[in-house]
Amino acid sequence: MLRDITPDDIAGPGIPHTLRYFDGTTRNVVVTSIETPFPSGELIVSQTDPKGIITMCNEAFVRMSGYSREELLGAPHHILRHPDMPAAAFEDLWKTILSGKKWHGYVKNLRKDGGFYWVYATIVPNIRNKMITGYTSVRREPDRRKVEEYARLYAAMLLDQRSFL
């Protein structure tokens, strides 16, 4: 179970949300409007097992997420899920990588302190001896215009998702 993000964890005012994950678990978080800029020239890298549990992450990943490496290793990758991301984006992600293909997309991630950062992510399956042994995700700095375009698209998808529920 992931620990909640509470008003004590964040800097300044925030908005509470309850995230409902694909596996049926929930997490209460508080989000702020504070964006952390992408570190220029770097890549944010992580690896997971076949179920999406984090098995490796680089220093930029630790720094940008706001968590310690110990908190990240062994945690499900949805530890970074932001309430502004529609479920459909992740359904497409999992459908693509489970079939052994590469997935690309723009993702808004949630930091431990309730803030966020945008990335352009690419996920590839790690294929060893013809078997998927895990996944590698590499995020790079996105073009701002694309971020604005996807922020609008995701907001519309969320509205649609909520009216359907």
Place this chain on the structure above:
Amino acid sequence: MTLQFAVSPDHNAAQLAPWFIFNTLLQQSLGRPCHLAAETNFDSLRKVLDASAIDIIYANAFDTAFLVREKGFLPVARGTGRSDEALVAVRPSHPARTAHDFVAPLKIAATDAPDVEMIGRILLEPSGIGPSDIEIIRCPNYVLVAKTLISANADAGFFLAESFDNLSHLVRRELRDVVRSKIYVIRHAWLIAPWLAELRTALLSVLMGMTKDEPGRALLAELGQPGGWEEMTSEDAEFMIDLMSTLV
């Protein structure tokens, strides 16, 4: 049979002599005749690799991906504390200060090193610069990339960071680096052909042994690898190749 040994063109261009000395060391240590195939560009290297005419190679990350995944080569070692980083440079008067400030279309001077070009293109993405916004002006080496840029025949240049830092003071003064990669995991690697798998351990000990005596350390310095080499496992190589595949 003579072993064919090759070095990535971006590492032998300026300094072929120490690689011939290394070749002699290799022959003595492995007890087999070795021949240095001095390919000076990536196209001609790829042709001999395609023809399976190389037994041992110090390869860039692109050729490593091809040789490990397509040809079954075994990773042996990589340079300690040295990664292949790229940068985008301009003339000092150019308005760009950050990776967000470039405007399409761009004429870019570059060598034929594919890893540097791949990283260079990624460094321009935050400006919304895509493949069709870039016209590459191919140059045989980084000194000529610098000259093309200084003479205003290109808007920007892609450099291997190490080569940029080693340009003469006079040339450096005419250029400014705007954005540099900090990727750390893309590195050159020593690989051995699958038909010589039984020689992997011997090659690894030749490489690891170089830091143990003075002539070895002097040669490492001349090869631009003063820190020596460290073992590269098969999973180290697979990880680097997976990472590269997210960038192409």
